[in-house]
Amino acid sequence: MREVLVATPLKPGVVRRTYAFGDGIAVRELSPILGDISIAKPCINANEGDRLERTRYWLCASNEAERVYGGVGDDLYAKAVYAMYALQIICPSGAKNVFLKFKHTEQGYDNIGYKLPKELCSTLIGRITSAEDQGLERDFEAVYIGVKRAFTERIVRLQNPILLLEHGMQIGNASLGALMFVMALDMLLMADKTAHFVERLGGFLGPQSYVFPPDSVLHRQASVRVRDVLADLFEFRNRIAHGREIPEKPYRQRYDLLDEDGGRTNDDDYGYSDLMCEGALFLLAKALRKVFVEGLIGDIREEARWRPQLRLYEHRWKDAATTPLPNTAP
Numbered sequence: 001m002r003e004v005l006v007a008t009p010l011k012p013g014v015v016r017r018t019y020a021f022g023d024g025i026a027v028r029e030l031s032p033i034l035g036d037i038s039i040a041k042p043c044i045n046a047n048e049g050d051r052l053e054r055t056r057y058w059l060c061a062s063n064e065a066e067r068v069y070g071g072v073g074d075d076l077y078a079k080a081v082y083a084m085y086a087l088q089i090i091c092p093s094g095a096k097n098v099f100l101k102f103k104h105t106e107q108g109y110d111n112i113g114y115k116l117p118k119e120l121c122s123t124l125i126g127r128i129t130s131a132e133d134q135g136l137e138r139d140f141e142a143v144y145i146g147v148k149r150a151f152t153e154r155i156v157r158l159q160n161p162i163l164l165l166e167h168g169m170q171i172g173n174a175s176l177g178a179l180m181f182v183m184a185l186d187m188l189l190m191a192d193k194t195a196h197f198v199e200r201l202g203g204f205l206g207p208q209s210y211v212f213p214p215d216s217v218l219h220r221q222a223s224v225r226v227r228d229v230l231a232d233l234f235e236f237r238n239r240i241a242h243g244r245e246i247p248e249k250p251y252r253q254r255y256d257l258l259d260e261d262g263g264r265t266n267d268d269d270y271g272y273s274d275l276m277c278e279g280a281l282f283l284l285a286k287a288l289r290k291v292f293v294e295g296l297i298g299d300i301r302e303e304a305r306w307r308p309q310l311r312l313y314e315h316r317w318k319d320a321a322t323t324p325l326p327n328t329a330p
Helices: 046-054 076-090 136-152 156-170 174-189 194-205 226-241 272-293 297-301 303-320
Strands: 002-009 025-028 058-065 099-104 109-115
Touching: 002 076, 058 076, 076 099, 076 136, 076 156, 076 272, 136 156, 136 272, 136 297, 156 174, 156 272, 156 297, 174 194, 174 226, 174 272, 194 226, 194 272, 194 303, 226 272, 272 297, 297 303
Parallel strands: none
Antiparallel strands: 002 058, 002 099, 025 058, 099 109
């Protein structure tokens, strides 16, 4: 038997070691990669090819076959994509989004197939946040299984938000990315107006919870909370979707992410539109993760079961409106 696998490279800092999950999914080191005979070589420039060969950790979907030829192992592309979706839901850190099919030989890993979707752009928070610090080992399998179910069982209310998470990360524009992420949340929560969006998402995630996780470098916690951004997010989405001018205040003004002590956490220039984009992305990832980890797929699939849950979240939002903020992160 010979191993065949589809692997996609991970950015530095996303993980610090290997992992083995179920369904043939793992984070692995692949060495040596036989780049000189790679079938993808004509489609990847020399510098990018060198970077791929130097990549330490890869997210892989693998299997074994008696003979590896033609379309053998092509089913692993879908598994690898589901695994990448799951990784971005746990920690939206971006990715090269290159999927290479290899067969394992005595000489090393021979690339025999490829798919090259558009790169998933990183974000300010994503660049300084490790998936390991966000519960990769604890939650990956639950999220991966949920993502796979969403596509194999064709649960549109989950499929579309996952695809919009991907497309929003690919587009490389803060306004259009925010539009896609908020649309995804709108679909998930069946929110047709601002009040429904604010109350349902706020009640689902907790209005006083933080939008962003602490960074993995200096462990600073950006002080932005869910309740601070929901109404502005939906208004931002409406303005873009309906072709209205985006006003200077607050959307086109400079904005600094502050930690709980008032210190600035963004080293680069940052604007309120960036907060809308990154905030919507992390809220979408947080919502999808909660759905999969808490086993809510069955409720979401059946509208008659999901609507009462949404009303419950609305009540939670209203009940929490008068609750004082905690002193520490939830």
